[in-house]
Amino acid sequence: MSRDSIPAEIRRAVLVEAGHRCAIPTCRATTTEIAHIVPWAESHDHSFENLIALCPNCHTRFDQKKEMDRLAVKMYKHNLGILNNRYGEFERRLFEVLAKSNERVFVLGAAGDLLVANAVKDGFFEDKHVQGMSLDINGDNGFSKSFPMTFTYWVTDAGVEFIKRFSNGNDIA
Incomplete structure (x- = not known):
């Protein structure tokens, strides 16, 4: 044929x-x-x-x-x-980097919390709420807001296991 x-x-x-x-x-x-x-x-x-x-x-x-x-x-x-x-493209690339580096801590810049939201929700990363740089906005009308510019995350034990299964080609479900 x-x-x-x-x-x-x-x-x-x-x-x-x-x-x-x-x-x-x-x-x-x-x-x-x-x-x-x-x-x-x-x-x-x-x-x-x-x-x-x-x-x-x-x-x-x-x-x-x-x-x-x-x-x-x-x-x-x-x-x-x-x-x-x-998972978004950023999360997938981060899984790849962490699989190769075996790092347990990483820092992301502004809006980093949005980029890893699903991995955090699934318990793979934990936000350590480390005080870092922030952007403080104070308006003339009394409005005040502080936006974090850095986010420090810990890869949880569940995250380490997930990343190992992912990189070894084991079932990640």
């Missing part, structure tokens, strides 16, 4: 799902290839569920060198759906 090309709309959806980057959380290189989770020769399946965005190196590691097994790649695909529906 000859191999049809992957339909453009499915190819696009797979790339968008991964943010046009490799789906492997410890890689995230610019994606240029679409891989079949269950090989085409075995499945003849070009469905969105059977495709994942991988960089050429990770694609080779998966398909040819067998350094990643199919279950791991299925889990990366599964986790992408959760990450994309729950």
Whole structure:
């Protein structure tokens, strides 16, 4: 059976799902290839569920060198759906940085509380309310408001576990 090309709309959806980057959380290189989770020769399946965005190196590691097994790649695909529906781009990048650095404390600038709101809500980060720089506004009419310009967060034990599962390709649900 000859191999049809992957339909453009499915190819696009797979790339968008991964943010046009490799789906492997410890890689995230610019994606240029679409891989079949269950090989085409075995499945003849070009469905969105059977495709994942991988960089050429990770694609080779998966398909040819067998350094990643199919279950791991299925889990990366599964986790992408959760990450994309729950966490913003900033939170996802922060998870990647924290996975590599193993840091437990980080500081964000103005509006940092908004950028990590879902991770805080899920108990992965805790705002330590460290006094820092603030912007104080005092109006002529008696109005007064102070806005924090820095936010100091601690990665909770639950956050450490989540980030480990994420970076190792384990189920993050």
